[in-house]
Amino acid sequence: MEFENILTENNDGILQIIINRPKKLNALNRDTIQELHDAFLDAKDDEEVKVVILTGTGEKAFVAGADISEFSDFSAEEGRELAADGQAKLFDFVANFPKPVIAAVNGFALGGGLELAMAAHFRVASDNAKMGLPETSLGLIPGYGGTQRLPQLVGKGRAMEMIMTAGMIDANQALQYNLVNHVCEPEELIEFTEKIAKKIMKNSLVAMSAAIRAVNANYEDGVNGFEVEISEFGSSFGTEDFKEGTSAFLNKRKADFPGK
Structure with missing residues (x-):
């Protein structure tokens, strides 16, 4: 299957799914969410795929957030439909994916980007990563599972602070918060994550x-x-x-x- 907004690469059972919208800092729009859903659906049925690594093109951004231009004029009902559709198609789909999914977080993971990383089974970050849920600065709240998964990972108090301040934390803070499992140099991110994937693949x-x-x-x-x-x-x-x-x-x- 050919995609416009993502890239896929299977390397000996390790499938990289790469969000590829560098001019938009890999921001999620409806088409990208649909393509990611389709890529994961293909991977689910592909016996050659053992582990999935989810990442973004370049070192600037994993996913810098949702594409705000798509929903800036939405009504309340349209907003609810947007969140429900996105959660079902991608975020919950990834969280319940039957094969291991590792997010390799490079650069900004904000809003929907952090929510996507949190949907993965665990996360590895480059030391230039910045993570946050800035939705309250837009008059919104996280709508793709952020209010649920962030407290599960970092605790209620820290999650409340991150959401209320709309601020970012760096990779080392994220490690301290248990939001990521490992931090490494940007140029080592994929290689480091693949090493973990290879350990996983030795097991059932x-x-x-x-x-x-x-x-x-x-x-x-x-x-x-x-x-x-x-x-x-x-x-x-x-x-x-x-x-x-x-x-x-x-x-x-x-x-x-x-x-x-």
Whole structure:
């Protein structure tokens, strides 16, 4: 599939999905959100894709925010539809993606950009990264999950301060806040993230899909995450990956997971 606003590159099972609107600092518009959805949908069904790295073109921006020109004249109802559609198509879709998704945050990750990074399963940042949710400075609030995911990651107090001040934090603050897992030099960002992806790929992707569902269940209203864990744990015993993993362990060899 050909895209206008994103690039994709599969390198031995590691798929890079790159937001490619450098003149707009990779800002998200409707077309880009749709293309990202389509790229993730393709990756979900592609057996050659094991891990996804999500990043932006260049060192200036991961995603500098949403494209404000698209919704500056929206009504309240149109605003609700915008948020609901975006969350369903992209942000929740990424958060619940059955394969590991790592955000490699280069430069600005603001507004919808930070919300997209937070939807990924975890984040690596270059030391020039700047992150924030500036929506209140526009008379808005975050609409793509920011009010929910930021407190989960950094705690209620810090999330409230970030949202209320509309300010940015740098990569080292983000590391201190547990918003990112690692910080590295900009030129090392993709290589560093790929090293983590390669470690992930040594393990059972079937088990990881189950773990993603179990971890996410803890954040769903009305869902008992412990019960989901028990169910997914039990189901793991019926997989070929479990048979291979235990056989490899008992025979003191490296596992070669079939992914089933």
